[in-house]
Amino acid sequence: MVQTIITYPTPPSVNYSTDVRVFDEKMQNLVDDMKDTINANSLDGLTAFQIGSMYNIVIIKKDDGNFLELINPRLVFTEGKVTTTETTAYFPGLSAKVTRHEKISVVYEDKELKQHSLRAEGDFSILLQRKIDYTFGSSFINKLDPDEKKRFSVKLEFGSDIAISEYCPTSFNRDKILKVINILMLAMVLLFVYSLFEDNQENLSQLWDFQLYTSFGVLGLNIIYFFYAQYEGKKYTSCTSCQIGNIIGTTIISLVKLSFIMLVSFFFI
Amino acid sequence: MARLVVLGGGVSGHTAATFAAKWLGSAHEVVVVTPNSKWNWIPSNIWVGVGQMSKEDVTFDLAPVYAKAGINYKQAKAVSINPEGSESLEKPFVTIEYTLEGREGESENVEYDYLINATGPKLNFAATPGLGDANGLGEHTVSVCTADHAVHAASELDKCIEKMKAGERQKFLIGTGHGMCTCQGAAFEYIFNIEHEVKKAGVRDMADIKWISNESFLGDFGIGGLHMKSMGFAVSSKIFAESLFTERNVDWMVGAHVSKVEKGSVDYELLDGSTGTESFDFSMLIPPFAGVGLKAFNKAGDDMTSDLFAPNGFLKVDAKYDAGAYENWKASDWPETYQNPTYENIFACGIAFAPPHPISKPMSSPNGTPITPTPPRTGMPSGIIGKVVAHSVCDKILKGSDAPLHKASMAEMGAACVASAGKGIFSGTAAAMTIYPVVPDFDKYPGTGRDTEYTFGEIGLAGHWIKHILHHLFIYKAKLSPGWTLIPE
Secondary structure, eight states, rough: OOOOOOOOOOOOOOOOOOOSSSHHHHHHHHHHHHHHHHHHHTTTTEGGGGTTTOOOOOEEOOOTSSSEEEEEEEEEEEOOOOOOOOEOTTTTTTOOOOOOEEEEEEEEEEOOOOOOEEEEEEHHHHHHHHHHHHTTTTOOGGGSHHHHHHHHHHHHHHTTTTTSSOOOSSTTTTHHHHHHHHHHHHHHHHHHHHTOOOOHHHHHHHHHHHHHHHHHHHHHHHHHHHHHHHHHHOOOOOOTTTHHHHHHHHHHHHHHHHHHHHHHHHOOO | OOOEEOOOSHHHHHHHHHHHHHHHHHSSSSEEESSSSSSEOOOHHHHHHHTTTTTHHEEEEEHHHHHHOOEEEEEEEEEEEEEEEEEOOOOOEEEEEEETSSSTTTTEEEEEEEEOOOOOOEEEGSBBBBEEETEEEOOOOOSSSSSSHHHHHHHHHHHHHHHHHHTTEEEEEEESSTTOOOOOOHHHHHHHHHHHHHHHHTTTGGGGEEEEEEOOSOOOOOTTEEEEETTTTEHHHHHHHHHHHHHTTOOEOOOOEEEEEEETTEEEEEETOEEEEESSSSEEEEEOEEEOOOOOOOOTTBHHHHBBBBBTTOOOOOTTTOOSSSSGOOOOSSSSBBHHHHHTTEOOOOGGBBSSSOOOOOOTTTSSSSSSOOOOOOOHHHHHHHHHHHHHHHHHHHHHHOOOOOOOOTSSSSSEEEEEOOOOOOTEEEEEEESSSOOTTTSSSSSTTSOGGGGGEEHHHHHHHHHHHHHHHHHHHTTTOGGGGOOOO
């Protein structure tokens, strides 16, 4: 019977990596279901875990149409590293660059629980490694390097590989403008505090002039920030949705701060 | 007055003897027979092995502690047991041979009413050619199984670090030295502590570090692996371990039986039947464990060792030794009372009891070489079992021989483990894990045999602090300092 392949974000099961101890009718039905599911979805292989079963079973569809049944498979020998772009039924329509072993040796059991082994390389090696990871409850997401994991997280958010050529960086050039604005406003606050202890009218007049000119500068920088930030945000198509709101909000907060400083400066200096 | 003799003063034997002495008081006698003059907190040997602790930090003299507890301490090794006595001695007795300075080789028969066998294992270096011989560790590799071994390992590590600083690349090979080893956790801790130390020394780029073990998958740890449940996600210990190895740039090889050790290389056989050779400049390989070689004789003086002990040399207890193949294994195969089925006044605890079978899935190569982790009985379970056995014996002495026995099956027992991955107040890391039960119960918890609600793990700096605090806490407890009974096993 064709079973539903569980896809992200539904976790296939909280139980997994359970070795088959007795291959009974229940296990045979599970293997048959896996084969039917592979045929119905034109897959190259499937683990029991992907259809919600906890048992360590991997079924591979060979080029000749026959199936390779691996019960309780274990990866015991590895050699070399290779990075390829992989897809998997758990993340339909998505791909990621995964680094795996180039050559492997796998020990597994047949339906009589008799032990066998096989050596694999190339695409077959990669397929087996991905499927064995599933039997231990893991998709390829745990194999990605940090940068690829960030990229893949974006793909997961958008549900597509298309038009996602980069991931959202955590720091931008616009942040430097914001830093200058904040430093200038801090200087204005300090000058205001100083003015409270200054009695000389001439000095106070100069202080007010300084506050006024600086406020024009801060206002100008806010305008530059507002437009440059939007320009910069548009360069990263994957992370514009939340940026516009963020930029507007940041600009408004900055202007409110400036207005407050100028207001108290006007009345007290 | 009844006499309880405890063979062995390790974690389990020391726990059993000290609690028995407390519960029995001065009305009865507790005798401890151990060949060592010092108690050793073995988990911290890892830090001795990388030069971060001294031997003195992880050991203390037993004599003053036993004097304080009113325990009759005999620094000697047990040679044989006569559970029926002999023609000349009516009561059962243990024959011991002193190791105490000045009395070396002197023999004595120590009569007992109750006997607890807590000898721990013999480090069977001789099982792998080149790993060692009957006298112990060989010359090609190092060990962290004892504090002295760890001191030696630290000095060898220092030499390697000096060579790397001088521009000479070094290869580190850490793991298990035989297909039937346990204690993968200790090797796991050691490999990451070495990685941490070479990084601290600024020579990480000059070090190739590789793991070799008899586990069929990385993260098996001799318990068939575990589910690490953290922050709402469950991940297998295999994935957790592989991530850690990859992150620290440590290569690995599993399903390996080390068949021979030579200077600078090991020969191995894999589960798929293939063989190979791996080179090294520095290697720490855990040896397999065996019973300490105690003999047993009946009243007539005939050898009855095979009646009392399993073929691996560990004492038979109330386990199901004829459980058969893997598919027949049950939680109920595991002992509950640790009482010998033939002699009701003999018990075993810690590594000294014979387990019914492994916990991990049994596997062997096509050549018939068994490559399966043997079950761990160390750490928290060994302390708990030691206390429970002492409780049973004390009840029998104080309430009568019909008193019911206390139970502590590893199939109904949880365990916590903190595995160090580097020492440092701010740079240290350790993986803290709990599993329940230690031995999977496939009937109670279909599938993995464990309760995933109580099986979880986390890695980080806090784990290191816990490990360091536990080091001081357990040594404080073992010294019988005020409030020691309040500290759990």
